[in-house]
Structures are given as C-alpha cells and as structure tokens.
Amino acid sequence: MRSIARPNPWLRWDCSVCWVTLGLVILVVASFWSLDLQLSRLFSIESLKRIGRFLGELLSPNIDPSFLWKLAVASVETLAMSAVGTVIAALFGLLLAVPASKHHVADPARWRWFTRLTLNALRSIPELVWAALLLISAGLGPFAGTLALGLHTTGVLGRLFSESIENAPSGAGQALRIQGVPEGRIFLYATFPTVLPQLLSYTLYRWENNIRAAAVLGVVGGGGLGQMLAFYMGLFQMRETSSVLIAMIVLVVLVDSLSYLSRRFMVR
Amino acid sequence: MATATAHPSMRDPAWTGRVFWAAVFLVLLAPALVATEFKPWIFFQADNLKVTARFVGDFFPPAFGTEFLLMVVKEAWRTIAIASAGMALALVLAIPLTLASTSILSISSLPGRMHAIPFAVRQLIRWLLILLRSIPELVWALVFVRVVGLGPAAGVLAIGLTYAGMLGKVYGEILESGEAHATTTLLRNGSGRLQAFLFGLLPQNATELTSYTVYRWECAIRSSAVLGFVGAGGLGQQMDNSMKMFNGGEVATMLVVFMLMVGLADLLSAWLRRVIQ
Numbered sequence: 001m002r003s004i005a006r007p008n009p010w011l012r013w014d015c016s017v018c019w020v021t022l023g024l025v026i027l028v029v030a031s032f033w034s035l036d037l038q039l040s041r042l043f044s045i046e047s048l049k050r051i052g053r054f055l056g057e058l059l060s061p062n063i064d065p066s067f068l069w070k071l072a073v074a075s076v077e078t079l080a081m082s083a084v085g086t087v088i089a090a091l092f093g094l095l096l097a098v099p100a101s102k103h104h105v106a107d108p109a110r111w112r113w114f115t116r117l118t119l120n121a122l123r124s125i126p127e128l129v130w131a132a133l134l135l136i137s138a139g140l141g142p143f144a145g146t147l148a149l150g151l152h153t154t155g156v157l158g159r160l161f162s163e164s165i166e167n168a169p170s171g172a173g174q175a176l177r178i179q180g181v182p183e184g185r186i187f188l189y190a191t192f193p194t195v196l197p198q199l200l201s202y203t204l205y206r207w208e209n210n211i212r213a214a215a216v217l218g219v220v221g222g223g224g225l226g227q228m229l230a231f232y233m234g235l236f237q238m239r240e241t242s243s244v245l246i247a248m249i250v251l252v253v254l255v256d257s258l259s260y261l262s263r264r265f266m267v268r
Numbered sequence: 269m270a271t272a273t274a275h276p277s278m279r280d281p282a283w284t285g286r287v288f289w290a291a292v293f294l295v296l297l298a299p300a301l302v303a304t305e306f307k308p309w310i311f312f313q314a315d316n317l318k319v320t321a322r323f324v325g326d327f328f329p330p331a332f333g334t335e336f337l338l339m340v341v342k343e344a345w346r347t348i349a350i351a352s353a354g355m356a357l358a359l360v361l362a363i364p365l366t367l368a369s370t371s372i373l374s375i376s377s378l379p380g381r382m383h384a385i386p387f388a389v390r391q392l393i394r395w396l397l398i399l400l401r402s403i404p405e406l407v408w409a410l411v412f413v414r415v416v417g418l419g420p421a422a423g424v425l426a427i428g429l430t431y432a433g434m435l436g437k438v439y440g441e442i443l444e445s446g447e448a449h450a451t452t453t454l455l456r457n458g459s460g461r462l463q464a465f466l467f468g469l470l471p472q473n474a475t476e477l478t479s480y481t482v483y484r485w486e487c488a489i490r491s492s493a494v495l496g497f498v499g500a501g502g503l504g505q506q507m508d509n510s511m512k513m514f515n516g517g518e519v520a521t522m523l524v525v526f527m528l529m530v531g532l533a534d535l536l537s538a539w540l541r542r543v544i545q
Contacts, residue, residue: 016543028356031349035420035501042416042425051415080303087297124527128406128494129504132511133519137311137320142304216406220497220508223304226406233410245407252402 057238061246071228071247078224078251081142081217082210085149090203092150093157098187101162104170104177116162123155127213131222145222149210160202164195211255215248225251319514326516330524340506340525347502348529350420350495351488354427359481361432366439369393372448372469373461394440401433409495423500427488435484442476443469479541486530486537493526503529 041047100115131148138144173190181189218226225248232240280286310316367373369390376383382390408426416422451468455461470477496504503526510518 020540020543027352031352032356035346035349035353035424037353037421037424038416038419039421042421047416054411054415077303080300083300084297084304084306121527124530125523126490126494128497129507129523129526132497132508136323136511136514137316139310139316143306143310146304146306212404216404219406219410229407229410233414245403248404248407249402252404253398256402 054238058242058245060239061243062239063243067240067243071225071243074225074228074244075247075251077142078214078218078226079211081146081149081222081224082207082214085146085214086153086203086207086210088146088150089153089157089206090199092154093161094199096154096158097161097165100158101165103165103183103187103191104173115158119155119158119162121155122151123159125152127152127217128220131217132220135221140221140223140227142218142223145214145217145224145226148217148222149214153206153210157202157206161195161199164198164202165191168195208255208259212252215251323514323516326514327520329517330520331515331517332521336518336521340503340522343501343503343506344525344529346420347492347496347504348489348533350423350500350502351427351485351492353420353424354492355431355481355485355488357424357428358431358435358484361428362435362439365393365397365432365436366443367461367465369397369436369440370443370465370469372444372451373455373465375455375461378452378455393436397433397436397440399433400429401437403430405430405491406495406498409498409500413499418499418501420501422498423492423495423502426495426500427492431484431488435481438480439477442473442480446472475544478544482537482540486533489533490530493529 096115096119099109099111100119102109102112127148130151131145134144134147134151138147168191172194173186176186176190177183214224214226216226218224218228219230221227221230225244229241229244229248232238232244311320371377371382371390374382374386374390376386405426408429409422412422412425416425446469448469450472451464454464454468459467492500492502493504493507496502496506497508499505503522507519507522507526510522
C-alpha cells in the first residue's frame with residue numbers, strides 16, 4: 001500500500017495549539033524569571049523552622065467561652081453582611097438590568113450601552129478593592145464591607161438578570177403589547193414573573209459566593225471574621241488567630257456542603 | 269396603588285400575597301441591617317462628605333507622570349506574573365493529585381469493587397484538595413506573608429495552593445464525567461495507568477481541561493491583584509499604598525489600568541477557548 005507523505009501536524013507554521021503552548025511556556029518562564037521569589041529563603045532551615053513553629057501554634061486554638069462568643073458574633077456579622085449585600089445587589093441589579101436589556105425586537109434600548117458599561121465597571125472591580133475604597137467614606141466596620149459586596153454583586157447580578165430578561169420567552173409580553181398595554185406593566189406582569197425563578201436562583205448562588213467573600217473582606221477593615229483575623233494576626237496572638245481560621249474554614253465548608261445538599265435535593 | 273382600588277377586573281389578584289411576602293422579607297432582614305451597622309446617612313455627615321469629596325475630586329485628573337506610569341506598568345506585569353507563576357505551581361500540584369485520585373484509572377476496580385487501600389488513598393487526596401480550596405487565597409496569603417515575608421512569593425504560594433485544590437477537584441469531575449470505555453479497554457488489555465491516561469482519557473477531555481485552566485488563569489489575575497492588599501506585591505499593593513495616602517489621582521489611574529488588564533485577560537481567555545474548541 002502506498003503511503004502518502006504528510007507533514008507532521010505539530011511542526012506546521014499554522015499549528016495554533018503549538019503557538020499557544022509556546023506562548024504560555026514563555027509567559028510562565030518570564031514570570032518566574034522576573035519575580036524575585038527568593039525561593040532559597042523559603043526552603044532554608046530557618047524558614048522551615050518558622051513554618052513548623054507557626055503550624056504548632058495553630059494547633060492550640062483559644063476555646064475560652066467568652067472568646068468563642070466573640071467568634072459567634074463575628075460569624076453572624078459575616079452572614080448578615082453577605083445577606084444584606086446580596087439583597088442590595090439584587091434590588092439595584094434588577095433596577096439596572098431593566099434599562100440594560102432589549103425587551104423586544106423593536107425596543108430601541110437607548111440606555112443599554114451605558115448601563116452595560118456601568119455594570120461592567122462595577123463587576124470588574126473586586127469586592128476587596130471596593131471595600132478599601134469605601135473605608136474612606138464609610139469608616140471601618142461591617143457597613144463598608146456590606147456596601148462593597150453590594151456594589152460588586154450589583155454588577156454581576158445586573159448582567160445575569162439582563163441576560164435572562166433578554167432570553168425570556170416573549171409570548172405573554174407580545175400578547176399584552178398587541179393589546180396596547182404600556183411597557184412598564186408588560187415587564188411587571190409578563191416578563192418579570194417569567195424570569196423570577198431564574199433571578200432567584202442567580203441571587204442564591206451569588207449569596208453563597210458572598211458568604212465566602214464576606215469572610216475575608218474584613219482583612220482590609222470591612223468587618224466580620226476577616227477583621228478579627230487581621231487584628232489578632234497583627235498582634236501575633238496565634239491562639240486567637242487559629243480559632244478565627246478554624247471558624248472561617250468551618251463556615252466555608254458548611255456553606256459548601258449545604259449548597260451541595262440542597263442542589264442534590266432539588267435535582268431529585 | 270391604583271390597581272388595588274380600581275374595577276374588580278383590573279385588580280391585581282396576587283396583590284395580598286406580594287405585600288405579605290415583602291413584609292416577611294423585611295422582618296427577616298431587619299436584624300441583619302442592625303448587625304451590619306447599616307447607616308447610609310453617615311455618608312452625608314458634613315466632615316465625612318468633605319473627606320469623600322476631596323478624595324473623589326482627586327480622581328480627576330488621574331496621575332499621568334511618566335515615572336508613575338512606568339511604575340504602574342511594571343506592577344501590572346508583576347500582578348500577571350504572580351498569577352501565571354501561581355497557576356504553574358497549581359498545575360504542578362494538581363496534575364499528579366488528579367491522576368492519583370481518578371477512579372477511572374484504578375486497576376483494582378476493573379473487575380468490580382475497588383480495594384480498600386487504593387480507595388482510602390483516593391479519599392485522602394480528595395480531602396486534601398477540599399482543605400486546599402476551602403481556605404480562601406487571601407488567608408493563605410496572610411499566612412505566607414507571615415512565614416516568608418512580604419513579597420510576591422506569598423502571592424505565588426497562595427494562588428498555587430488554593431488553585432491546586434480547585435483544579436484538582438474540577439479536573440477530577442471532568443475526567444470522571446466523560447465516557448470511560450476507551451480507557452478501561454486500554455487498562456483491561458494491560459496498558460499502564462499513565463498510558464491509559466495519555467491515550468484514552470486525555471485526548472477525550474483535552475479541550476475541556478484546557479478551557480477550564482485558561483478560565484482559572486483569568487481568575488488568578490483578578491485574585492493576584494487583590495492579594496497585593498495584604499502585601500503580596502503587584503498592583504494591589506501600590507493601590508493600597510495610594511489609598512492610605514488619600515492620593516485619588518494615583519488610585520484612579522491604577523483602577524483604570526486594573527480594569528484594562530482584567531478586560532484584556534478576559535478577551536484573551538475567550539479567544540484561547542475558542543481557538544482550542
């Protein structure tokens with residue numbers, strides 16, 4: 001049988017996979033080369049000793065009842081921050097999602113580009129950066145953290161909401177439109193009830209994310225468990241630091257497993 | 269509300285229900301508002317308003333000195349470099365852990381149930397992955413800043429460990445959700461586990477695995493900027509410094525550079541994911 005000589009696909013100039021791989025390898029090498037990582041310092045005997053001592057200190061958490069009470073208060077504060085932040089985000093997200101979506105084919109949607117730009121800007125700045133910015137006017141404490149969560153999540157939810165509004169089945173709305181019902185009522189009585197379950201599920205999903213985010217937000221001074229962590233770590237009080245870390249991990253694992261269980265429960 | 273008093277045919281049938289659920293919701297939310305010290309009016313107190321106005325007024329014009337811009341570009345590159353190096357570390361950790369924990373590659377489970385020891389090893393690795401990813405990267409970074417000192421090493425290690433946990437879990441899910449037929453056939457006919465992976469499992473799932481990795485790289489850039497706030501270097505650290513000095517112009521420039529950087533990474537990763545499809 002005659003075999004056709006074919007060039008090796010990996011050596012062709014238009015092998016996009018090869019170019020992408022080469023680019024990524026160069027990126028990683030350049031990263032390690034340009035960062036002054038001082039890995040020798042990390043793997044020195046002295047630093048290994050320090051890691052050992054640190055881990056040893058973490059193994060003896062403070063379980064004094066009065067301290068545990070403080071931890072519980074901070075955990076509740078973290079949960080409240082995430083809940084209020086998510087509610088704010090859902091309200092403002094919905095308010096912005098309405099002008100950010102094209103409701104029907106002939107909808108001019110004049111403000112669509114502007115609201116989308118606003119939503120993108122809100123979304124692209126992480127919660128923690130928002131919190132650091134808001135500290136200046138809202139002061140230290142959970143209020144800044146709550147607003148930071150609210151602002152970032154407004155961007156995320158607004159975008160998701162407007163996508164579900166645009167993708168909603170248009171039948172009921174079109175029927176009302178032909179009857180001459182004004183646009184505001186069409187949204188309230190046709191589009192909104194149709195997409196409400198989806199909006200709720202997006203909101204719950206973001207709430208879950210926000211609990212995790214709220215736990216660490218306090219590190220820059222935004223209240224909750226994070227603020228306690230930064231406080232005790234700054235004072236080198238390792239027993240308290242260890243308790244806060246454990247509380248954080250318990251909170252995150254709890255939220256993760258609850259969401260996993262509820263998902264499984266709902267799928268069944 | 270006009271609809272409530274209008275002609276019966278115009279009345280909103282769901283009105284009472286809506287009012288009831290709104291009230292329940294508000295009652296539940298009230299304690300949370302207290303707990304978060306929700307006091308929007310403090311924004312409008314005179315002294316607060318003055319500080320805010322000065323800081324926000326400083327945003328315009330943003331800082332545009334050549335020296336400052338060079339510094340910002342250098343720090344932006346450091347942010348990307350921390351993210352990329354962290355991803356590389358995460359891959360080095362996640363790939364062997366995934367290979368060791370994938371139950372499709374188990375030889376003892378071919379005839380039926382997996383043996384106790386390999387099962388225990390796989391379960392242990394899964395718990396390790398859960399532990400790695402359930403500690404947020406910011407907390408890892410705080411810990412490493414304490415141990416190895418301020419600087420990019422803390423950021424690289426933090427991203428490496430958290431993302432190893434995430435990648436390991438999702439890689440495992442991708443590998444196990446696919447068709448296992450080719451791989452088990454290879455294993456049954458005596459090929460090694462690594463061979464079965466390279467010629468059965470990997471080609472099947474390569475696009476999905478790469479696309480998830482690229483997406484995670486994009487997330488790593490975002491979080492590496494945030495890690496700067498606890499002293500891991502890069503754009504975040506400079507932003508933190510400028511905020512502490514109330515230098516609005518510098519903050520504005522860095523925010524714009526950060527948004528551009530994230531936007532570019534977003535476009536690049538979307539393009540890459542399209543190319544490999």
